[in-house]
Amino acid sequence: MSSILIRNGILITMNPARLVLQGDIYIENERIIELPSTRKTADQIIDAYGKLVLPGFVQVHVHLNQTLFRGMADDMDVVDWLRLRIWPLERAHTPGSVYASARLSIAELIRGGTTTAMTMESLNFTEAAFQAADEMGFRAIIGNAMMDRWEEGTEMIGESTEIALSKSLELLDRFDKTKGGRLHYAFCPRGTRNATDDLWKEVARIASERKVLIHTHAAENQAQTERLAKFGGHEVEYLNSLGLLGSNLVIAHGIWLTDKEHDLLAASGSTVAHCPSANFKLASGIAPVPEMLEKGINVAIGADGAPCNNNLDAFMEMRLAALIHKPRCGPRSMPATKVLEMMTINGAKAVGLADEIGSLEVGKRADIIMLTRDVLHAWPSLSADPISQIVYEHKALDVDTVLIDGQVLLKDGQFTKWDARDILNNSQEELGMLLERVPNL
Amino acid sequence: MSSILIRNGILITMNPARLVLQGDIYIENERIIELPSTRKTADQIIDAYGKLVLPGFVQVHVHLNQTLFRGMADDMDVVDWLRLRIWPLERAHTPGSVYASARLSIAELIRGGTTTAMTMESLNFTEAAFQAADEMGFRAIIGNAMMDRWEEGTEMIGESTEIALSKSLELLDRFDKTKGGRLHYAFCPRGTRNATDDLWKEVARIASERKVLIHTHAAENQAQTERLAKFGGHEVEYLNSLGLLGSNLVIAHGIWLTDKEHDLLAASGSTVAHCPSANFKLASGIAPVPEMLEKGINVAIGADGAPCNNNLDAFMEMRLAALIHKPRCGPRSMPATKVLEMMTINGAKAVGLADEIGSLEVGKRADIIMLTRDVLHAWPSLSADPISQIVYEHKALDVDTVLIDGQVLLKDGQFTKWDARDILNNSQEELGMLLERVPNL
Numbered sequence: 001m002s003s004i005l006i007r008n009g010i011l012i013t014m015n016p017a018r019l020v021l022q023g024d025i026y027i028e029n030e031r032i033i034e035l036p037s038t039r040k041t042a043d044q045i046i047d048a049y050g051k052l053v054l055p056g057f058v059q060v061h062v063h064l065n066q067t068l069f070r071g072m073a074d075d076m077d078v079v080d081w082l083r084l085r086i087w088p089l090e091r092a093h094t095p096g097s098v099y100a101s102a103r104l105s106i107a108e109l110i111r112g113g114t115t116t117a118m119t120m121e122s123l124n125f126t127e128a129a130f131q132a133a134d135e136m137g138f139r140a141i142i143g144n145a146m147m148d149r150w151e152e153g154t155e156m157i158g159e160s161t162e163i164a165l166s167k168s169l170e171l172l173d174r175f176d177k178t179k180g181g182r183l184h185y186a187f188c189p190r191g192t193r194n195a196t197d198d199l200w201k202e203v204a205r206i207a208s209e210r211k212v213l214i215h216t217h218a219a220e221n222q223a224q225t226e227r228l229a230k231f232g233g234h235e236v237e238y239l240n241s242l243g244l245l246g247s248n249l250v251i252a253h254g255i256w257l258t259d260k261e262h263d264l265l266a267a268s269g270s271t272v273a274h275c276p277s278a279n280f281k282l283a284s285g286i287a288p289v290p291e292m293l294e295k296g297i298n299v300a301i302g303a304d305g306a307p308c309n310n311n312l313d314a315f316m317e318m319r320l321a322a323l324i325h326k327p328r329c330g331p332r333s334m335p336a337t338k339v340l341e342m343m344t345i346n347g348a349k350a351v352g353l354a355d356e357i358g359s360l361e362v363g364k365r366a367d368i369i370m371l372t373r374d375v376l377h378a379w380p381s382l383s384a385d386p387i388s389q390i391v392y393e394h395k396a397l398d399v400d401t402v403l404i405d406g407q408v409l410l411k412d413g414q415f416t417k418w419d420a421r422d423i424l425n426n427s428q429e430e431l432g433m434l435l436e437r438v439p440n441l
Numbered sequence: 442m443s444s445i446l447i448r449n450g451i452l453i454t455m456n457p458a459r460l461v462l463q464g465d466i467y468i469e470n471e472r473i474i475e476l477p478s479t480r481k482t483a484d485q486i487i488d489a490y491g492k493l494v495l496p497g498f499v500q501v502h503v504h505l506n507q508t509l510f511r512g513m514a515d516d517m518d519v520v521d522w523l524r525l526r527i528w529p530l531e532r533a534h535t536p537g538s539v540y541a542s543a544r545l546s547i548a549e550l551i552r553g554g555t556t557t558a559m560t561m562e563s564l565n566f567t568e569a570a571f572q573a574a575d576e577m578g579f580r581a582i583i584g585n586a587m588m589d590r591w592e593e594g595t596e597m598i599g600e601s602t603e604i605a606l607s608k609s610l611e612l613l614d615r616f617d618k619t620k621g622g623r624l625h626y627a628f629c630p631r632g633t634r635n636a637t638d639d640l641w642k643e644v645a646r647i648a649s650e651r652k653v654l655i656h657t658h659a660a661e662n663q664a665q666t667e668r669l670a671k672f673g674g675h676e677v678e679y680l681n682s683l684g685l686l687g688s689n690l691v692i693a694h695g696i697w698l699t700d701k702e703h704d705l706l707a708a709s710g711s712t713v714a715h716c717p718s719a720n721f722k723l724a725s726g727i728a729p730v731p732e733m734l735e736k737g738i739n740v741a742i743g744a745d746g747a748p749c750n751n752n753l754d755a756f757m758e759m760r761l762a763a764l765i766h767k768p769r770c771g772p773r774s775m776p777a778t779k780v781l782e783m784m785t786i787n788g789a790k791a792v793g794l795a796d797e798i799g800s801l802e803v804g805k806r807a808d809i810i811m812l813t814r815d816v817l818h819a820w821p822s823l824s825a826d827p828i829s830q831i832v833y834e835h836k837a838l839d840v841d842t843v844l845i846d847g848q849v850l851l852k853d854g855q856f857t858k859w860d861a862r863d864i865l866n867n868s869q870e871e872l873g874m875l876l877e878r879v880p881n882l
Contacts (some may be wrong), residue, residue: 071825074833077772108817280764281833283772310833311818319757323721324765331518331724376549377752377837379865380872384512392515392722392751396818397838420817428821435824 002043003028009048014055014344014359027366030405052386055359056115056367057314058347061252061273061302064119064129068101068431070306078221078282087157090122092437098125100430102132107423108312112396115367115404118351120188130175137407141351143188148199161199186213192235204243213248220253220284236261245270250350255287266296271350276320278304290329300347313396318343322391336391370401443484444469450489455496455785455800468807471846493827496800497556497808498755499788502693502714502743505560505570509542509872511747519662519723528598531563533878539566541871543573548864549753553837556808556845559792561629571616578848582792584629589640602640627654633676645684654689661694661725677702686711691791696728707737712791717761719745731770741788754837759784763832777832811842
């Protein structure tokens, strides 16, 4: 048994009462045991005096394998972005390049306070992403992209329904709910245009039988959404007709949904992953998030892939989620607490872990981050609301301590278990080798 | 004479050819003497190997005195924001609180790579803002707000035309074009609803006679703009009728301008200060920046005041300027170079210093910043375009070196001439005292 006492912090609990209090947290092994705690000792004592202590961020739409391609696909719409860059680059991956990309991503995520990510990987070598998450102590819900429908003569990648399913089933058996519940599997049909009815139906059947999460893209690009609607129907209606909607489903983007689709998502408890930076960068639009929240849809947040963001920064995405809807919905829409809920408890709910993470509560996992307040850009703090500061003022590099499952992974802004320089060097090297495999980029 | 050699950097010159090259910069006193330089020695040598070296950022709309009020006015529209918070708080300033607020602002600005700011202060104690800029070696164009028209029975602040003018003239005489051209004065009628025709006319006359900059707000809030248009006409048309437009005029926001007003601004060489964060936070809207640039208007960028942002972060504003127009104007609109131009050379032009700052060129002032590339969130750098990295990936805290007029003010991310802790403590203390003077906030 190992114990940690976090002492004298400003605790932003995000518990059901959204309580903020000054106090201590006592942790044994991977769980919070007392909050506020009156214990005096523990194996390890962390001084949080003057710091903000909060649940680690949960990002529900990320592509770990794409971080290697950061900055290589700027100023393009989503169709060109996929065809000219992302498909050819993903196709050139090896286990080594996926591993390097995942390590770089996870280091950036942890450095900025994200303790859990739901990620969609490419067609191959997703075990290397699991390996990186496992070794780094990160909480992740990872899936291999499933693509059994593609357009001939394009750069689009794909494989048969049988192969797509068998790869996912193998990874599901090997990784789902392993490492004490730190690693999970999610089925990832890439989007309605990338998967056949047969694949979707089989995913629905197995997911229901074995309680598996499903993670896909829908209603990202207006033209694409309208084209799909002409042939196969509106995407969420289509998914509904195949029995896919439910509290185990996360759809990324959800910008161009109909009112009927909103109702379907709300009624089924499905989640929309809001990706504000990526939606701007690919010119996709602004998802109607206040309206979706109002209708009772669970909306969480994700940075999406580095090539369409270009960071994996929870603070950036929260700030945008707070700011960008105000001109449309008014200055009081998307107040800070609602945004922090999206990045914590709504994210936890999206990945089926609302009883385990997403808030600081007794019995939950010790996925905890601490922020220093002594920074010029979030000062003075005298009369400021700490939640407002987190959303509107603080930055990823203000995170100075990160615990996942009670393991201290970041302390005083430094990683405790790996060398950032090594991660940088390794990813640069792997990118160099990968680019040699894509001669005509 | 003192000399500095910046060695072996990636120089983002922003010269007319927008040249990017690997090389050295040789500086004597406050100016760039050779670029690329072949000198071998200097009094001081700065190793820039692997770093991005670029002109310091120029922000053209900031309120130094408001930084003390950061986080105290969240989730309000501009009218409430002014009446319930900003007017009462500004009214409670003393020289000490303005000085503390300006020091805090300037430290944050320099830390994030901003070397020049055009700022609008309150009705009183603007000499304390000048004092802070002077002592800290910052380049600033500062003005005392002029408000000789106000609504009775509101919290709005104001004073007589004579007093407004005499205060500005005194500050103009005392500070304009002092400290070797590092400090400048700008007339700051706060907005068309805050100043009488007489005041505007007098400002136009003196500004033309004595070559003074003018800095104001216009077309920020739609309802306000429409109300003003009913009584006094569209704001820029009104300013034009009084002879105010010209290359010495900067209007902040410019969201709700008519086509005719766009033409007037373009023809006169006036500048619009784009403030994307503030325009979101106060629910004001999105300024049509690509359209204004297309029409030939000089558009530069500013963070506005901390209470409506809540940072003074050039990187944040550049990122937003690059992202937010894409859904409306397409993914190729607002490419990175265009955005970096707005934050450098367009800003320099806005404040009448295009021959002195805004690019790295021989003969210009040595206002230079350096960024470390070895950060997780902007990696890999192997095949990335450095300008795209600056706009889409880098963050304020990646700035590790800042020179203004050849003075090294930040080195290895640390201030060389003052103690950040002291600035934090002093501003917190001054805010505490100020809040005691505003009992009914």
